Amino acid sequence: MSGSQSLGAAAVWAAAGAWALLGMHASVTDLRRRVISRRACWTAAITITLLLVTAALAYGSPGQLLRLAIGVVPVLVAGEALYRVRPAAIGYGDIRLINASSILVAWWGLQWPWWALLGGTALAVPQAIAARTRHGTTATIAWAPALAAGTTLVVITRLVTHGTTP
Numbered sequence: 001m002s003g004s005q006s007l008g009a010a011a012v013w014a015a016a017g018a019w020a021l022l023g024m025h026a027s028v029t030d031l032r033r034r035v036i037s038r039r040a041c042w043t044a045a046i047t048i049t050l051l052l053v054t055a056a057l058a059y060g061s062p063g064q065l066l067r068l069a070i071g072v073v074p075v076l077v078a079g080e081a082l083y084r085v086r087p088a089a090i091g092y093g094d095i096r097l098i099n100a101s102s103i104l105v106a107w108w109g110l111q112w113p114w115w116a117l118l119g120g121t122a123l124a125v126p127q128a129i130a131a132r133t134r135h136g137t138t139a140t141i142a143w144a145p146a147l148a149a150g151t152t153l154v155v156i157t158r159l160v161t162h163g164t165t166p
Contacts, residue, residue: 004058004059004060005058005059007054007055007058008054008055008056008058008059008164008165009055009163009164009165011051011052011054011055011058012051012052012055012107012164013164014051015047015048015051015052015055015104015107016104016155016159018044018047018048018051019044019048019100019101019104019151019155020152021044022040022041022044022097022100023097023101023144023148023151023152024148025037025040026040026041026093026097026144026147026148027142027144027145027148029144030093030094030142030143030144030145031142031144031145034091034140034142035093036091036093036094036096036097036144037093038093038096041093041096041097041099041100042096044100045096045099045100045103048100048103048104049103052065052068052103052104052107053065055107055164055166056068056166059165059166061166064107064166067106067109067110067166068103068106068107070110071102071106071109071110071111071112071113072099072102072103072106072113074113075098075099075102075106075113075114075117076099076102079095079098079099080095082095083095090143091143093144094143094144094147097144097147097148098117098120098147101113101116101117101147101148101150101151102116102117104151104155105151105154105155105158107166108158108162108166112154112158115150115154116147116150116151116153116154117147117150118150119149119150119151119153119154120143120146120147120148120149120150120151121146121150122150123146123149123150124141124143124146124147127141127146128141
């Protein structure tokens with residue numbers, strides 16, 4: 001592995017680490033206070049983006065940045081639309097967490113942000129059904145742990161099967 005490829009791999013691993021810290025922080029704060037820090041989400045998202053820009057340049061694949069944007073933008077638009085149409089359905093902190101997660105997993109392809117979101121949603125459904133059964137239509141759940149778990153599954157799967165290369 002050349003020096004630039006080592007730098008690229010290190011940058012992707014660092015981005016995954018930054019996201020892992022965000023996922024843990026968001027999960028704990030969402031469970032405790034039902035709030036996800038705006039500052040934590042934006043800091044992690046910017047850090048992940050800068051690290052992936054570094055990785056793309058180190059791998060000699062600047063076109064990867066365009067593919068990354070194409071993978072992230074639809075998820076951002078869909079999340080924003082969902083929040084605007086049904087703000088009671090999902091908190092804006094969850095939307096920011098989804099955005100940061102999408103930036104990371106889009107590194108491996110356009111479909112992975114959707115798979116991470118689908119995985120997180122599938123993991124949250126039993127909790128949502130139980131909460132709604134117990135508390136009625138006004139029930140709320142902490143989405144962050146499930147969203148973080150869905151993204152974690154995708155990140156681990158991609159790192160094991162595909163590695164850090166775009």
